[in-house]
Amino acid sequence: MxxxxxTLGYVFSPDRSRILMIRRDARPDDIHYGYHNGLGGKLEPxxxxxxxxxxxxxxxxxxxxxxxxxxxxxSWPGFGRDGENWFGFLFRITAWTGTPHTANDEGxxxxxxxxxxxxxxxxxxESDRHFLPLVFAEKPEVFHGVMPFAAGKxxxxxxxxx
Numbered sequence: 618m619x620x621x622x623x624t625l626g627y628v629f630s631p632d633r634s635r636i637l638m639i640r641r642d643a644r645p646d647d648i649h650y651g652y653h654n655g656l657g658g659k660l661e662p663x664x665x666x667x668x669x670x671x672x673x674x675x676x677x678x679x680x681x682x683x684x685x686x687x688x689x690x691x692s693w694p695g696f697g698r699d700g701e702n703w704f705g706f707l708f709r710i711t712a713w714t715g716t717p718h719t720a721n722d723e724g725x726x727x728x729x730x731x732x733x734x735x736x737x738x739x740x741x742x743e744s745d746r747h748f749l750p751l752v753f754a755e756k757p758e759v760f761h762g763v764m765p766f767a768a769g770k771x772x773x774x775x776x777x778x779x
Contacts, residue, residue: 618694620702624657624670627688627752628678628710628717635728636753637678637717640740642724648698648769653729653741655707666706674710677721684712688752689760689776696766707752744771751776 628637639656641649656677660669671682686709693703719726731753733739737746744764751760762776 618692618702618704620692620694620704621697622660622666622669623703623705624660624666624673624708625655625705626657626670626674626682626685626708626710627655628674628680628682628713630728633711633731635730636734637726638729638734639677639721639724639726643720643722647723649723649742651740653727653734653739654745657705670706670708674713677718677723678726679718680713680715682710682713685710686757687759688757689748689762691748691761691776692763694763694765696764707748709752709757744774747771747774748776 637656638653640653641647642651644650656674657670658673660666667685670685674680674682688707688709691705691707693705696703717726729739735749735753748762751757758778760776760778762774764774765772
């Protein structure tokens with residue numbers, strides 16, 4: 618399978634009670650418009666996933682990651698705007714330096730309580746509700762999942778842990 622390689626990072630507050638999320642509200646033509654999401658994006662050619670994650674979070678939030686944990690991977694066949702396949706590396710950012718931006722070219726940044734992220738009330742991709750409990754688990758295990766998409770909706774979700 619050919620896929621767009623991407624990172625998705627969830628930045629914890631120092632007390633681990635909140636997550637820094639972007640509300641994609643800058644461009645109405647954005648496939649993610651109106652949704653809250655973790656930070657990250659596409660890998661650049663020749664870039665490893667950790668370097669890509671650090672670059673994306675620095676670009677989007679102005680902070681430097683110093684504590685990074687792999688949460689898992691997800692294959693998203695058919696997820697992209699034109700049905701592209703995506704493959705994402707998901708991370709927990711447990712330590713960082715700097716002062717987070719309040720906004721960037723894609724939207725506004727907000728500290729959201731973890732409980733609210735998991736509550737089902739925050740505007741986000743409905744499909745995120747399947748894997749976020751694994752990312753924020755009290756005793757997390759690295760997971761590897763697949764979530765096929767069609768017409769902007771997840772068709773199923775399956776995962777394994779190591």
